[in-house]
Amino acid sequence: xxxxxxxxxxxxxxxxxxxxxxxxxxxxxxxxxxxxxxxxxxxxxxxxxxxxxxxxxxxxxxxxxxxxxxxxxxxxxxxxxxxxxxxxxxxxxxxxxxxxxxxxxxxxxxxxxxxxxxxxxxxxxxxxxxxx
Amino acid sequence: xxxxxxxxxxxxxxxxxxxxxxxxxxxxxxxxxxxxxxxxxxxxxxxxxxxxxxxxxxxxxxxxxxxxxxxxxxxxxxxxxxxxxxxxxxxxxxxxxxxxxxxxxxxxxxxxxxxxxxxxxxxxx
Numbered sequence: 586x587x588x589x590x591x592x593x594x595x596x597x598x599x600x601x602x603x604x605x606x607x608x609x610x611x612x613x614x615x616x617x618x619x620x621x622x623x624x625x626x627x628x629x630x631x632x633x634x635x636x637x638x639x640x641x642x643x644x645x646x647x648x649x650x651x652x653x654x655x656x657x658x659x660x661x662x663x664x665x666x667x668x669x670x671x672x673x674x675x676x677x678x679x680x681x682x683x684x685x686x687x688x689x690x691x692x693x694x695x696x697x698x699x700x701x702x703x704x705x706x707x708x709x710x711x712x713x714x715x716x717x
Numbered sequence: 718x719x720x721x722x723x724x725x726x727x728x729x730x731x732x733x734x735x736x737x738x739x740x741x742x743x744x745x746x747x748x749x750x751x752x753x754x755x756x757x758x759x760x761x762x763x764x765x766x767x768x769x770x771x772x773x774x775x776x777x778x779x780x781x782x783x784x785x786x787x788x789x790x791x792x793x794x795x796x797x798x799x800x801x802x803x804x805x806x807x808x809x810x811x812x813x814x815x816x817x818x819x820x821x822x823x824x825x826x827x828x829x830x831x832x833x834x835x836x837x838x839x840x841x842x
Contacts, residue, residue: 597799612796619789626782631829635778636770636837640759661749668742675739699749706756 595674607670614667621660645713654707661703669696726809734791737784744781775834782826790815 598604629635629647638647648654669692676688754762768774794815798805835841 595795595799612799615792615796619793622785623789626785630778630782631826634833634836636766636833639766640755640762643755664745665749668738668745671738672742675735695746699746702753703749706753710756 611667611670614663617663618660618667621656621663625657625660644710648707648710649712658704658707661700661707665696665700665703669693726812730791730794730808730812733787734795737788740784741781741788770833770837772834772837775830775837778833779827779830782830783823786819786822786826787815790818 595608597608629638648657672692673689676692677685680688751762751765754765769778791812794808794811797811798808804811832841
């Protein structure tokens with residue numbers, strides 16, 4: 586069922602295996618990130634000046650609510666999947682054989698480590714005890 | 718791969734999508750690490766923040782915003798065409814619509830970031 590016109594997207598893989606699941610999840614995570622990342626950039630880079638966002642500011646204001654911690658953790662989860670699966674496509678396009686295996690292994694390891702580090706900080710960063 | 722594609726707008730759209738995607742991935746690696754430092758080493762994080770707030774850092778912030786906005790809009794265009802293949806016929810018009818939205822959002826954002834840039838230079842306070 587090849588289309589008679591140019592396809593600008595990536596063709597959905599055949600069958601029903603993990604490649605198809607990844608194809609759908611790339612698009613679903615992309616739609617989620619469209620909202621989350623643009624909101625994130627709008628609030629933290631446009632409405633607020635990033636120069637003021639010190640570690641103390643993050644503890645006291647940004648992560649003083651469960652809502653924003655959840656927002657950031659959801660964004661972390663989606664972006665780790667989307668960015669690392671995207672890089673998997675790029676690496677697979679330009680390398681093969683042992684090099685590809687090596688690069689992909691390093692990529693997955695880095696992705697898991699970053700997801701763990703990000704999860705630790707967003708879930709465990711203490712809020713300062715309110716004065717009084 | 719870059720040279721084998723079909724050319725014209727579709728190829729440029731794809732090239733920009735890939736380049737912006739890899740650039741955003743690079744920043745993501747840095748950004749998750751720097752946010753981890755907010756908990757592990759707040760002093761180091763605050764030092765990094767000073768570097769981000771230099772004029773060069775703010776130009777990078779602006780380029781990052783442009784990469785994210787392009788990747789988001791073009792990604793939405795790809796997703797729409799993947800789920801409604803009939804719309805692929807209009808892929809070129811959709812790409813130009815992307816650029817219209819890119820400019821409509823990008824110009825006001827650029828004005829705000831230009832303000833940050835001038836503050837970093839000490840021109841304004």
